[in-house]
Amino acid sequence: MxxxxxxxxxxxxxxxxxxxxxxxxxxxxxxxxxxxxxxxxxxxxxxxxxxxxxxxxxxxxxxxxxxxxxxxxxxxxxxxxxPTVHEARSVFEARQLIEPRVAAAAAGRAGEKDIATLAASVEAEHAALHAGEHRRAIVLSGTFHIAIADIAGQPVYAGFVRELVARSSLIISLYWRRREATCGSPAHGTLIAALATQDGPRAAAVMEEHIADLVGGLDLVEREARPASLADLLVG
Amino acid sequence: MxxxxxxxxxxxxxxxxxxxxxxxxxxxxxxxxxxxxxxxxxxxxxxxxxxxxxxxxxxxxxxxxxxxxxxxxxxxxxxxxxPTVHEARSVFEARQLIEPRVAAAAAGRAGEKDIATLAASVEAEHAALHAGEHRRAIVLSGTFHIAIADIAGQPVYAGFVRELVARSSLIISLYWRRREATCGSPAHGTLIAALATQDGPRAAAVMEEHIADLVGGLDLVEREARPASLADLLVG
DNA sequence: TATGCGCAGATCGTATACGATCCCGTTCTT
DNA sequence: AAGAACGGGATCGTATACGATCTGCGCATA
Known part of the structure; x- marks a missing residue:
């Protein structure tokens, strides 16, 4: 790397x-x-x-x-x-705010080598998908977002995105609804194109839509899952 | 609920x-x-x-x-x-993006009690300022921002703001330029007014300007450090 | 049979011991 | 005199020991 x-x-x-x-x-x-x-x-x-x-x-x-x-x-x-449903919403709300900005910043700074790395990452992601390695594909998808944040050169955003991506992974495992080839969206490829042409606004727009799409794949309704302690129920 | x-x-x-x-x-x-x-x-x-x-x-x-x-x-x-100058910029860049959104969210949720608490906080801040306790005033100013984030009810943002405010304190101690009654801006009061009237867009605008103003008070040019003896400072 | 008590076993909280590493002042060499 | 080797002291890195807390289960009791 x-x-x-x-x-x-x-x-x-x-x-x-x-x-x-x-x-x-x-x-x-x-x-x-x-x-x-x-x-x-x-x-x-x-x-x-x-x-x-x-x-x-x-x-x-x-x-x-x-x-x-x-x-x-x-x-x-x-x-x-x-994560609770509320936390999940909060995580994606933050992603929806931060990542488009990050993408725009990255567009202004991405060099040839960066683009190549990103492309390789997407490549690997698709390969994993076609091989049926869903889990691996999800991880790679996350590293793609993190890579963009690193390119943006804003240490604070980079840290935030890292955290948000990690938490998103948990959220997806709990609340993902579409079972089929979910991440097959071409968003990452489109994003690379925008970055390669230094088109900040477009990168931001693509990123925003991409994350909105992700959110659309979630079923943010509380499952029983956790044995919500009796005390909570009684006091609440 | x-x-x-x-x-x-x-x-x-x-x-x-x-x-x-x-x-x-x-x-x-x-x-x-x-x-x-x-x-x-x-x-x-x-x-x-x-x-x-x-x-x-x-x-x-x-x-x-x-x-x-x-x-x-x-x-x-x-x-x-x-913090380096670069980190400092990154911190305030993030604040400038996140906190207006947080303020808007808080405007939609602030109850009477919240407003009262915020008002008391600003009160204390002004009191500290007039008493010449600059350091205390800065701390209170920070807690004010954090309080707003808590009101917004978005746990992720709340955590981020907490971190950003803490780091800002360091940045201010390194790069603050205006020596005079710095935080004397009425921004916090104005912010409360916007929150009290549930005026989200206005709250966001005020917050944005407020943070821009803060950044304006910074002299983001590298300096160097100074050491100090520990025990004295901690007990004080 | 249902209830409550009490005793393991598991797991965590905290202090501390000992070795490793680093910094810096000293001494030896050239 | 300048630079390198060296050693002492400070500080950290890690393991481990021991006590505290929690959980679950079995047994006594009504």
Whole structure:
């Protein structure tokens, strides 16, 4: 992977490379939908899997919780986050505001090499789709959005987009409605075209529509899913 | 169905209340400009000051680093973040995009009680200003922005605004140019008026101008850091 | 049979110990 | 005298130990 500049969105690099490994492994597993929302994440168990001590695992879990993909309850432990409908709406509302702006900024800065990288990413995404590797395609689709944010050269946006994409992955796994070849939309390709021609406004428009389309694929209605604690119901 | 959901912006509450105490104390000290950007934050020393073990201090520092107000370098330790000019621009770019939208959303939801709370906050801010307590006024100004984001009821935005406001505080301490009664602008009052009349577009416009005004007060040219002795600042 | 108590087992919270790394002042070499 | 090698002190990185808390299950009891 080419790093154009210091990977701008890279949130707080975990101080230790070993903790970072656990962090990435868990994040990948979550983005991949190998770990479903609500899955418990006991420190010991994770440590055993990755050969790390609880100290490192804990550090990784805390980092993930800061990004909203893991939920930690005191004295109860960590679990894969389980976004509510309200949170889901909030995430996509933010994406709809931020990402078009990011796309416009990226259009003004994308070099040939950037475009090539993006194209390769889309290529990989399509390949994964045709191979039936849906989960992998979703992950790649996410990295595409992150790559654009990195190109935009705005570290704050890059961090936000990273977080939003990760949370979106959880939301999709909970609330996605269309089962068929969902992400088959040509939006990413269209986006690259706009970026390649430095057409900021068009890039923004395409991005906006693309995300609106994503939202359209969601079924944002609360499922029973979680055993909404009795207390909540009684007090509410 | 407006259930008093947990303060929406409250990022991952640190699991332990004791770590949270350290976290808040440090954050307050930073927002207050008692700890200047670049100040080193050795785990032992902080632990001694607050009577906490390194474990807890470390947890607090990591949380702060996730919010971008503390910078951690592997094997080197933590220091108060020292935003570059580029980062500073990026932070305010994001604020300029996000906060008007947040203000508009808040306008649609602000109840009487919310307005009263905001008014009290502005009151306190002015009081602090007149009492010459500039630092306190800046902090209150920040909480005002955060309060609006909480009213908007969008948890994602609330978290972002929290982070942006905190980072802005650092930026201001590094790059603020006008020395005189800076925040004396009536913007906050005007904003409340717009919110009280549910005038979303106007709230957005006021907010946008307000932040543009803030940016205008910045002198975004690189300077260099200054060190300080720690224990004194923390106790003060 | 239904209810409540109490005891494991699992898991987390926290402190602390020990080794690793880095910084910086000192000394040795040329 | 300038530069390199070296060592001491400070600080961090990591593992682990021990106590606290929670959960679930079995048993006593009505």
């Amino acid at each position: 080419l790093k154009t500049e210091r990977s701008s969105g890279e949130r707080s690099a975990l101080r230790s490379p070993r903790a970072a490994t656990v962090y990435r492994a868990l994040l990948d597993a979550i983005l991949d939908h190998r770990l479903a929302p609500g899955t418990r994440l006991p420190e010991d168990e994770i440590g055993a899997v990755y050969g790390a001590s609880r100290t490192l695992v804990r550090s990784a879990l805390e980092a993930l919780s800061h990004e909203g993909v893991v939920h930690i309850e005191p004295n109860r432990g960590a679990m894969v986050a389980h | 407006l259930k008093t959901e947990r303060s929406s912006g409250e990022r991952s509450a640190l699991r332990s209340p004791r770590a949270a105490t350290v976290y808040r104390a440090l954050l307050d000290a930073i927002l207050d400009h008692r700890l200047a950007p670049g100040t080193r934050l050795p785990e032992d020393e902080i632990g001694a000051v607050y009577g906490a073990s390194r474990t807890l201090v470390r947890s607090a520092l990591e949380a702060l680093s996730h919010e971008g107000v503390v910078h951690i370098e592997p094997n080197r330790g933590a220091m108060v973040a020292h």
